[in-house]
Amino acid sequence: MSETTVGARPDLAGFPTARDPRCPFDPPAEYTELRAQEGTASLSCPVGVEARVVSRYDDVRAMLSNPQLSSHAAPSTHVVAGGQLDRPVSPGSLLHMDGPDHARLRRLLTPEFTVKRIQAMRPYIQRLVDDHVDALLAQTGPVDLVSEFALPIPSLVICELLGVDYADRDRFQRQTAVLIATNSDPAALEQANLEVVGFMTQLVLGKLAAPGDDLLGRLIVRARESGQELSVEELVTLGITLLIAGHETTANMIGLSTLALLRQPDQLEALRADPGLAGTAVDEMLRYLSIVQFGVLRQATGDVTVGDETVKAGEWLVAVLSAGNRDESVFPDPDRIDLRREATAHLAFGYGIHQCLGQQLARVELQEVFARLHQRIPTLRLAVPFEEVEFKDDALVYGVKALPVTWDRAGEDAR
Amino acid sequence: MKVRIDVDACVGAGQCVLAAPDVFDQRDEDGMVVLLLETPPPALEAAAEHAALLCPALAIAVDR
Ligand code: HEM
Ligand code: SF4
Numbered sequence: 001m002s003e004t005t006v007g008a009r010p011d012l013a014g015f016p017t018a019r020d021p022r023c024p025f026d027p028p029a030e031y032t033e034l035r036a037q038e039g040t041a042s043l044s045c046p047v048g049v050e051a052r053v054v055s056r057y058d059d060v061r062a063m064l065s066n067p068q069l070s071s072h073a074a075p076s077t078h079v080v081a082g083g084q085l086d087r088p089v090s091p092g093s094l095l096h097m098d099g100p101d102h103a104r105l106r107r108l109l110t111p112e113f114t115v116k117r118i119q120a121m122r123p124y125i126q127r128l129v130d131d132h133v134d135a136l137l138a139q140t141g142p143v144d145l146v147s148e149f150a151l152p153i154p155s156l157v158i159c160e161l162l163g164v165d166y167a168d169r170d171r172f173q174r175q176t177a178v179l180i181a182t183n184s185d186p187a188a189l190e191q192a193n194l195e196v197v198g199f200m201t202q203l204v205l206g207k208l209a210a211p212g213d214d215l216l217g218r219l220i221v222r223a224r225e226s227g228q229e230l231s232v233e234e235l236v237t238l239g240i241t242l243l244i245a246g247h248e249t250t251a252n253m254i255g256l257s258t259l260a261l262l263r264q265p266d267q268l269e270a271l272r273a274d275p276g277l278a279g280t281a282v283d284e285m286l287r288y289l290s291i292v293q294f295g296v297l298r299q300a301t302g303d304v305t306v307g308d309e310t311v312k313a314g315e316w317l318v319a320v321l322s323a324g325n326r327d328e329s330v331f332p333d334p335d336r337i338d339l340r341r342e343a344t345a346h347l348a349f350g351y352g353i354h355q356c357l358g359q360q361l362a363r364v365e366l367q368e369v370f371a372r373l374h375q376r377i378p379t380l381r382l383a384v385p386f387e388e389v390e391f392k393d394d395a396l397v398y399g400v401k402a403l404p405v406t407w408d409r410a411g412e413d414a415r
Numbered sequence: 416m417k418v419r420i421d422v423d424a425c426v427g428a429g430q431c432v433l434a435a436p437d438v439f440d441q442r443d444e445d446g447m448v449v450l451l452l453e454t455p456p457p458a459l460e461a462a463a464e465h466a467a468l469l470c471p472a473l474a475i476a477v478d479r
Pocket of ligand 1 (some may be wrong): 094245356
């Protein structure tokens with residue numbers, strides 16, 4: 001996700017990517033076939049290596065909890081033509097670390113993401129969502145829900161988390177939006193990338209000089225006190241990792257799940273009638289949409305067994321999260337959205353030691369969006385024909401490029 | 416039912432706390448799992464088992 005995400009455009013020759021246009025929420029049909037076959041298939045990946053494609057739920061869990069599989073290559077490098085598989089892991093790059101090094105760093109960060117700590121952010125997130133609904137309602141539709149709602153909310157949540165000054169948040173948000181937009185040209189991307197790294201470096205230097213009561217400040221103090229002082233480089237890499245891992249993912253979930261729900265009026269009606277459903281709804285939509293669409297890459301460091309097969313040291317494996325999440329042996333009627341389903345055991349956040357550190361934060365953000373957006377704008381609907389919505393078929397994180405929506409003006413505000 | 420945890424394996428994902436808040440908690444200082452009830456009452460057994468199933472680090476074991 002970090003390193004290769006910024007600006008990387010996968011070229012997918014040889015890798016299953018074609019979704020059925022009638023249901024662009026379903027993973028490519030090839031995965032259903034792969035799941036049914038015995039063993040694992042080997043596919044040639046755009047990056048230039050063969051990889052075993054692991055698509056059954058139990059096999060994905062077994063694979064991702066195997067300590068002999070290394071994360072050193074970025075999670076989605078297999079689909080990046082020209083991507084580097086043997087780049088040295090930069091210090092602080094949590095997603096790419098293995099074993100004790102990973103554990104040490106993750107433990108320094110974990111207290112910032114506990115269930116309790118994230119619950120304490122809920123009132124802030126509620127206000128943020130309400131403010132953005134207010135801003136939508138102040139306009140007459142159509143409005144692009146992606147640029148006006150889905151992108152800014154998670155970006156501002158990360159500002160709050162990292163302790164970015166209020167005065168700087170607009171600038172931060174503009175730069176991060178360029179990084180994620182699929183239509184940014186390479187020069188603009190490069191520029192935004194440099195600006196975000198510069199921004200993060202300034203932020204880190206400020207926090208090192210005067211650690212405040214925010215994630216970076218507390219992390220700096222915690223690391224110092226435990227004799228594991230973090231360098232500027234490590235702190236900047238961590239900050240960027242949190243930004244990349246937490247912004248694009250959550251933003252795409254907001255846009256894509258809103259569209260999927262608008263296409264399922266009965267489910268949407270149930271959610272509107274009972275916002276308490278948002279809890280299970282969020283995990284069901286994470287399962288159903290599995291936005292880390294090409295799965296996560298690992299390399300065997302020794303001979304290991306995955307499923308019933310032996311994998312030799314040096315071989316590459318891809319855990320296709322979206323395929324595991326549609327495994328009918330675990331999720332009956334897997335292609336149906338059921339907002340009441342107990343789906344927390346889904347694989348959308350991965351599994352094993354790298355399982356999403358920010359998952360509780362993502363859940364709270366999505367719960368507040370699910371509970372508030374449709375309550376407060378009950379007539380929310382698509383402003384263009386469904387066929388005109390463009391999907392990010394070739395981005396590492398799946399989603400919609402834009403989502404033009406509109407609503408009826410009368411009786412709209414049930415705040 | 417008896418629940419065991421392996422704090423060294425825990426990665427602080429908090430799945431257990433969401434699934435069974437009366438049985439598990441996370442330490443404030445490092446986010447690692449804390450066992451609140453080693454022998455949960457029957458009403459909490461299913462939730463404890465679910466937590467064990469969810470834990471991404473296989474840090475929870477449940478003995479019947
Ligand atoms: C809907 C939203 C999200 C999805 C679908 C998602 C998905 C994932 C996945 C699949 C992984 C595992 C990657 C691997 O195994 O290689 C991961 C890791 C990670 N995520 Fe998320 N994520 C989301 C939101 C967030 C948020 C909001 C944050 C924090 C602000 C965050 C921070 C991280 C970090 C730091 C890791 C690396 C953990 C490690 O390597 O130990 N994520 N995420
Ligand atoms: S679910 Fe497992 S890894 Fe997560 S906090 Fe609980 S014990 Fe630790």
